[in-house]
Amino acid sequence: MTYFLHFLLSGLYIGTIYSIIALGMVIIYKSTKVFNFAQGHLLMVGVLLTATIGSKFGVIGGLVIGFLGTAFLGFLLERLTLRPLIGQPLIAALLMTIAIGYLLEGGAIMAWGEGLYKYIELFPAKAVLLGKFPVRQEILWAFIVVIVSFSLFGLFYRKTLLGKAMRATAEDHQVSQSLGIRVARIFSISWVVSGMMAFIASVFLGNLSGGHYLNYALGLKAIPAVLVGGLDSIVGAIIGGLIVGVIESLVTGYLTAELGEVIPFIVLLLVLLVKPHGLFGLVRIERV
Amino acid sequence: MATRPAGVYDVTYQQDIAVVRTLPQWISLFIFLCFLAVFPILFPNRYLLNLVNTILIFIISAYGLNILTGYAGQISVGHAAFMGVGAYACATFMTSLRLSFWISLPLSGITAGLVGILFGFPSLRLKGFYLAMTTIAAQFIITSFFLHFYKPEVLGGVKFLSGVTLKPIQLGTITFNTQENLYYLIMPCTVIMTFFARNLVRSRLGRAFVAIRDNDLAAEIMGISLFHYKLKAFFIGCFFAGISGAIYIAFMRIIRPDQYTLMDSIWILGILIIGGLGSHLGPIFGVIFVKLLDEVALLFAPALGKMLPAALSSRIGASMGLVIFGFIVVLFLILEPRGIAHRWEILKGRFRHWPFTYG
Numbered sequence: 001m002t003y004f005l006h007f008l009l010s011g012l013y014i015g016t017i018y019s020i021i022a023l024g025m026v027i028i029y030k031s032t033k034v035f036n037f038a039q040g041h042l043l044m045v046g047v048l049l050t051a052t053i054g055s056k057f058g059v060i061g062g063l064v065i066g067f068l069g070t071a072f073l074g075f076l077l078e079r080l081t082l083r084p085l086i087g088q089p090l091i092a093a094l095l096m097t098i099a100i101g102y103l104l105e106g107g108a109i110m111a112w113g114e115g116l117y118k119y120i121e122l123f124p125a126k127a128v129l130l131g132k133f134p135v136r137q138e139i140l141w142a143f144i145v146v147i148v149s150f151s152l153f154g155l156f157y158r159k160t161l162l163g164k165a166m167r168a169t170a171e172d173h174q175v176s177q178s179l180g181i182r183v184a185r186i187f188s189i190s191w192v193v194s195g196m197m198a199f200i201a202s203v204f205l206g207n208l209s210g211g212h213y214l215n216y217a218l219g220l221k222a223i224p225a226v227l228v229g230g231l232d233s234i235v236g237a238i239i240g241g242l243i244v245g246v247i248e249s250l251v252t253g254y255l256t257a258e259l260g261e262v263i264p265f266i267v268l269l270l271v272l273l274v275k276p277h278g279l280f281g282l283v284r285i286e287r288v
Numbered sequence: 289m290a291t292r293p294a295g296v297y298d299v300t301y302q303q304d305i306a307v308v309r310t311l312p313q314w315i316s317l318f319i320f321l322c323f324l325a326v327f328p329i330l331f332p333n334r335y336l337l338n339l340v341n342t343i344l345i346f347i348i349s350a351y352g353l354n355i356l357t358g359y360a361g362q363i364s365v366g367h368a369a370f371m372g373v374g375a376y377a378c379a380t381f382m383t384s385l386r387l388s389f390w391i392s393l394p395l396s397g398i399t400a401g402l403v404g405i406l407f408g409f410p411s412l413r414l415k416g417f418y419l420a421m422t423t424i425a426a427q428f429i430i431t432s433f434f435l436h437f438y439k440p441e442v443l444g445g446v447k448f449l450s451g452v453t454l455k456p457i458q459l460g461t462i463t464f465n466t467q468e469n470l471y472y473l474i475m476p477c478t479v480i481m482t483f484f485a486r487n488l489v490r491s492r493l494g495r496a497f498v499a500i501r502d503n504d505l506a507a508e509i510m511g512i513s514l515f516h517y518k519l520k521a522f523f524i525g526c527f528f529a530g531i532s533g534a535i536y537i538a539f540m541r542i543i544r545p546d547q548y549t550l551m552d553s554i555w556i557l558g559i560l561i562i563g564g565l566g567s568h569l570g571p572i573f574g575v576i577f578v579k580l581l582d583e584v585a586l587l588f589a590p591a592l593g594k595m596l597p598a599a600l601s602s603r604i605g606a607s608m609g610l611v612i613f614g615f616i617v618v619l620f621l622i623l624e625p626r627g628i629a630h631r632w633e634i635l636k637g638r639f640r641h642w643p644f645t646y647g
Contacts (some may be wrong), residue, residue, distance in 0.1 A: 037415040074645065078493070081622070090363070090416050090417065091363050091561075091565070092621050092625055094363065095554075095621060096618065096621050098616045098619075099613075099614040099615075099621070100618070101614075102610045102611070102617075103610070103615060103618070105610055106607035106609075106610035106611035107611065109603055109610070110604065110607050113603050114603075164640035167361075178574065184297055223421055224425070227418060227421050227422075232326055256436075258435070262429050265425035268423050272413075273409070273419060276410075276413040276414050276418065278418075286505055287505075288460050
C-alpha cells in the first residue's frame with residue numbers, strides 16, 4: 001500500500017508539472033490557435049536562468065530574473081516569429097514553434113553547456129505528515145499552485161474584460177478585431193502569460209531534477225496531457241496532466257520503465273480515437 | 289500560374305497535365321538521365337558519392353512525406369519512424385527469414401505502409417494539431433517499440449540492439465559494397481520513385497488528395513471517400529518512407545536503435561518547408577539544400593572552433609546543427625513559405641519572358 005501511495009504521489013507531483021506546462025500551451029492555443037511546441041524549451045530556459053542567477057544573487061534574485069526573463073522570452077518569440085505567420089496554414093505555425101524550440105535548445109547548449117546546474121533550494125527538506133504518510137512539501141505546494149492558478153484563470157476568463165476579449169479572439173480573429181479588440185496585443189499577452197506558466201513549472205521541475213538543457217523533453221511529455229484534456233480546455237489541461245502523470249508513474253512502478261515512457265502516448269491515441277477533441281475540448285461543428 | 293514555353297498551347301486535357309511538353313524538354317530530360325548514369329565516372333570521389341547517395345535516399349523519404357503532408361494535407365511528425373519500420377523490416381526479412389534484398393525491399397515498403405495505415409486511422413476523425421500530435425505519438429511508440437520490445441532473435445535472427453552489421457547486397461555477380469556500386473543501386477530506385485511520385489499526384493488519386501487537403505468536408509460531399517483516400521495517403525507516404533529506410537539499410541549495412549528519432553522526423557518536415565511543400569521539385573531542392581548546408585557547416589566548424597575559447601567551441605559543435613537548422617526554417621517560413629521550388633518557378637518564368645519583366 002505504501003508502495004502504491006509512493007508512486008501515486010510522485011505521479012501526482014510530475015502530473016502537476018505537466019498540468020502547468022499544459023496550461024501554458026492551452027492559454028496560447030485558446031487565443032492564437034497556435035500549438036506551442038516550444039513550451040518545454042521555455043521551461044528549460046526558466047530552470048537554467050533561475051539556477052545560474054540564483055547561485056549568484058540569491059533565491060529572490062534568481063526567481064525574479066527567471067520569472068521576468070521567461071515572460072519576456074515568450075513576448076519576444078511571439079513578436080519576432082509568430083506575428084509574421086498570421087494567416088499562414090497550420091503547418092507553418094507548427095514548424096515555427098518547433099524551429100524555435102531548436103533555436104532555444106541550441107542557444108541553451110551554447111550559453112550553459114551540457115552540465116547539470118544545481119537549482120536554488122526553495123522548499124524545506126522536512127516532510128509533512130499526512131496522517132501517517134510523509135509527504136514532501138513541494139508536492140503540497142505544487143498542488144496549491146495548480147488549484148490557485150486553475151481558479152484564477154477560470155475567474156479571469158469568465159469575469160474580466162481582458163479574459164472575455166481573449167475568449168472572443170479565440171472564436172474568430174477578424175470578427176474580434178472589427179469589434180475593437182486589439183488582437184495583436186491579445187496574442188502578446190497570451191504568450192507572456194504562457195511564459196510565466198513555463199516559469200512556474202520550471203520551479204517545481206528544478207526542485208525535482210536540477211537545471212539541465214535536457215529539461216525541454218518534459219514539454220514533449222506534456223503534449224499527451226494537453227491533447228487528452230482537450231487543446232482549448234483549462235480543466236482539461238489540469239486533469240489531463242494529472243491523468244498522464246499518474247498513469248506514467250504507476251506503469252513505471254508496477255511494469256517497466258520502458259513502457260512508462262510511451263504509455264502517455266498510447267493513452268493519447270486511445271482517448272483521441274474515442275473522443276477526437278479530448279476529454280474536455282470544445283466540439284466544433286464544421287461548415288463547408 | 290506557371291508559365292509555359294512560348295507557342296505551347298493546351299488543346300486537350302492530356303496536354304494540360306503533361307509533364308514534358310516540348311522536344312527540348314525531352315532532350316534535356318534525356319541528358320539529365322545520362323548525366324545521372326555516368327555521375328560516378330565523372331566524379332569518382334568517395335566523399336562526394338557518399339553525400340550524393342545519402343541525398344538520393346532522403347529524396348525518396350521526402351517524396352513520401354510530400355505526398356502525405358504536401359498533397360493530402362495530413363501533417364505527419366513521425367515520418368522518420370516509418371523509415372525505421374522499413375529499415376527494421378528489411379533487416380528482419382534478410383536476417384531472420386533469409387529473403388533476398390530484392391524481395392525484402394518491396395515487402396518492407398509494404399510493411400511500413402501497413403503500419404502507416406494503423407496510425408492513420410485516427411486521421412479519419414482528427415484534424416490539424418490533434419492529428420499532428422497523434423503522429424508524434426506514433427513516432428514515440430514505434431521507436432520505443434524497436435528499442436525495448438522488438439525481439440527479432442525469436443524468429444531466429446540476430447539481436448539488433450548491439451548494432452548488427454549486414455552482408456552487402458548482391459545482384460548476380462555484382463556486390464554493392466563500394467560507394468560507386470551503391471550509387472547504381474540507389475539512383476535507379478530514386479528515379480523510379482520520383483517518376484512514381486510525380487505521376488501519382490496528377491492522377492485521379494493525386495487530385496483526390498489535393499481536394500482533401502483543401503477542404504476535406506467539401507471533398508467528401510463531392511463524392512471522395514475520406515476513409516479510403518486518407519488511408520491511401522498514409523499507405524503511400526509510409527510506403528515511400530519504408531522503401532527509403534530499406535535502402536538506407538543496404539547503404540549503411542548497420543542498424544542502430546538510436547536512429548530514426550523525432551529530430552529526424554522534424555528534419556524531413558523542415559526539408560519540405562525549405563524545398564516547397566506540395567510541389568513536385570520541393571523534396572529534391574530541400575534535401576540538397578539542407579544536406580549541402582550541413583556539409584558547409586561541418587567545413588566551417590573547425591575554423592570557428594579555433595577562433596573561440598576551447599570551452600565554448602565544444603558547445604558550438606554540439607549546438608550548431610540545431611541552431612542553423614532552426615534558423616533556416618524560421619527564415620524560410622517568414623520570407624518564403626512556398627520554398628525554393630517557388631523561387632525556381634519564378635526564375636524559369638523570368639527566362640521565358642525575357643526581355644520582358646511581366647508575364
